[in-house]
Amino acid sequence: MSNGGCTERFGFGCRGKGRDTGTVGNATDPELRPGFWEFIPLEDLNAAEWEALCDGCGKCCLLKLQDEVTDAVHYSSVFCRLFDPHLCRCGDYKHRQQRVKECVVLTPQTIAESADWMPRSCAYRLRHEGKPLPAWHHLVSGDSESIHRQGMSLRGKSIRSEARVPDSRLEEHLLDDPLAGTLR
Numbered sequence: 036m037s038n039g040g041c042t043e044r045f046g047f048g049c050r051g052k053g054r055d056t057g058t059v060g061n062a063t064d065p066e067l068r069p070g071f072w073e074f075i076p077l078e079d080l081n082a083a084e085w086e087a088l089c090d091g092c093g094k095c096c097l098l099k100l101q102d103e104v105t106d107a108v109h110y111s112s113v114f115c116r117l118f119d120p121h122l123c124r125c126g127d128y129k130h131r132q133q134r135v136k137e138c139v140v141l142t143p144q145t146i147a148e149s150a151d152w153m154p155r156s157c158a159y160r161l162r163h164e165g166k167p168l169p170a171w172h173h174l175v176s177g178d179s180e181s182i183h184r185q186g187m188s189l190r191g192k193s194i195r196s197e198a199r200v201p202d203s204r205l206e207e208h209l210l211d212d213p214l215a216g217t218l219r
């Protein structure tokens with residue numbers, strides 16, 4: 036960090052990578068109301084809709100540093116030890132809180148306090164800010180691969196596991212884009 040005040044790992048931000056079934060964007064799911072992502076407030080989504088809103092980018096599973104002076108959050112290219120870079124999702128979504136105590140589970144009740152440090156492109160952050168989902172989001176495109184083709188997920192990116200990066204060297208892996216909106 037430019038002012039040298041950033042010293043600690045910030046709590047992992049995450050709510051998971053798409054739905055457990057991997058059927059992101061399945062428009063035939065009877066639990067998903069048509070166009071729910073456009074007009075229904077986050078707090079009124081049902082559980083299936085909340086899950087389906089995740090674009091599966093994986094960016095929230097990158098480690099972050101928080102500037103102790105400004106509180107600004109800065110993303111690194113180092114991913115959580117439980118993240119599966121090949122599947123681009125949590126390696127144990129069901130037990131993530133037991134296995135990674137810092138993992139923050141995002142809910143309609145906590146989005147307001149978490150939105151500021153979520154990736155700029157995160158669907159939950161966008162909807163919280165009253166913005167539309169991008170064209171590459173699976174709910175818009177109907178294709179769970181469109182996010183990867185557009186390069187908006189961690190798939191194919193130059194990233195590394197926290198198991199291979201000591202705490203003392205995390206600062207060397209900070210991204211140029213602090214909130215990982217356009218990670219390349």
Ligand code: SF4
Nearest residue numbers: 089090092093095157
């Ligand atoms: S950043 Fe947001 S949309 Fe992307 S995987 Fe995390 S919770 Fe899902």
Ligand code: SF4
Nearest residue numbers: 049096115118125138
């Ligand atoms: S525990 Fe899973 S969901 Fe939480 S940050 Fe790690 S990989 Fe992501």
